[in-house]
Amino acid sequence: MSDPQENTHIDSVGTYVKILLALLVATGVTTAVARVDLGGFSVVVALGIASAKMVLVALFFMHIRHSTKLTRLVVLGGLLWLAILLLLTMTDFASRGILGVPGK
């Protein structure tokens, strides 16, 4: 049942420690940036750091970089669905009032 390619390649403990440290540093940066007023960019920076952390977790802790194409396809599918959620939700928030109909 199991795919040998999928399970045999495990990164070294050192790699995991480095990734853990990177995640902790990123968390610290997020906290520090939250105390600085960047205006509209505050959200952009916070989400950017969070996305970078997500990529690290997926690639290393979830072993995506050593996974089969099918597993990568599943990950891409998840990201595509997140994009659908964000894009179609934004068709509302980004278009309020553009047709000139009061209240719409």
Added chain:
Amino acid sequence: MITAAAQERENYLNASHGLKSWFLTKDHKRIGLLYLATITLFFFIGGAFATLIRVELLTPQGNLVSSETYNKLFTMHGVMMIFFFLIPSIPAVLGNFFLPIMIGARDLAFPKLNLLSWYLLVVGGMFSLYAMLAGGVDTGWTFYTPYSTTYSNGYVIATALGIFIAGFSSILTGLNFIVTIHRMRAPGMTWFRMPLFVWAHYATSLIQVLGTPVLAVTIVLLFLERVFHLGIFDPARGGDPVLFQHLFWFYSHPAVYIMVLPAMGVVSEVISTFSRKAIFGYGFVAFSSVSIAVLGFLVWGHHLFVSGQSLFAGMVFSFLSYFVAIPSAIKVFNWTATLYKGSISFQTPMLYALGFIGLFTMGGLTGLFVAALGIDMHVTDTYFVVAHFHYIMVGGAIMGYMSGLHYWWPKMTGRMYPEAWARLSALVIFLGFNLTFFPQFILGYLGMPRRYHLYPPEFQVLNVLSTAGASVLAVGYLMPMIYFIWSLRYGKVAPVNPWGATGLEWKTSSPPPVHNFDETPVVTHDAYDYASLMAEEVEVG
């Protein structure tokens, strides 16, 4: 309760005994039966709430319960029926039991996760039920903000937590099905030899895995706002209440397809079996399931036409909504084409399946009405919408569930149910359903709003008709409950293949052995190869 047929040969029912052998079982068939008992209980609890609603609406004065109690009743009815009955119904009971057998597998890919899924549903259901009965929730099953976050005094979070827990049951079931279908098919069971029931469950599982986590996130956000007053949905704190509706319906619209796609899978099996013909356009029907699953994620904004969503977004979502009609219509036309020149017999599963086609078509066509911006302005939050979604969820999903339950009951239990009573129940349910919900289309079109226990006196006749229909419907649902239990002891012993159907589940004993097959089957024919089967019958004479 073990059948005589079962005693002759070891099977999954008599292989082990005692409560422990059931509550710690990893056998997908036993877990399917655990789900059957659980969701039947939730169905009758949800039905009891519906009964009280319909009795209240017999008179326009609202003189049975207070408006606060009425609000709680329709909330509890919706929560129980949707999250704890309809969502798990066909996948968790029939899918669990038959999906592995239909692809020639010994079990699901993750049997322990399967058992955990059942426990999560039980814990979630009991939690929500206790919260609703102890404190009550009056938000409606949709939990719309800002009412749910700011104003409602009910046990909103506790009820939502039960739904959150049950959501993981749904996710794990979907995950289990996807992996099983990818990795555990028998030799020769190629993707395009799979029964359409399996294709329908594959599509359903995709929705469960991709959509349900968003519901979980939405419930967490609701909790954060209600308890910690974070500004997510409250405009006074920089939030937007319409955001809740976007997130909620991103899951809850596809959830309708979690309910109805498996029913479509059942109908494909039953129509083919009782027409003695291969499904017309197998590939189209298979891909239409996947298309419905994908397109179902692009249309949620049609629930928000009058909620403050921008007109532009309303136009986009209205346009996209019409696309779902295409794969839905493909299925209906292909089932009808399958009947053409078929050797049709009107056994009980077929009666329910034909009922599904008629009622689902009405539900689907009225769905086109409410997907149109102009008409929806008129009928939003009226009984027209209530009738529309009951035609899909009850007329569609439950008719499909009943069809499947009758179709596979002999295989599950080793006993036949009484055919005459079963046909009568199908007829009673069909008539009772239409008498209950068709008047609601008219009520809604005339302007009766949903979720009020008071209404103008001129609406009473149609409401009395609807309540009368609900009584007939209740009798129709009680009948199978009685004769199914009766059949366990007194029903005729079921043969291996009582319907003369194709499919691997009809090649193993009734009830099946613990590991489903004595030897791993090798598949050499397409699904629904009735032409070969009938040619063999002719040769044998």
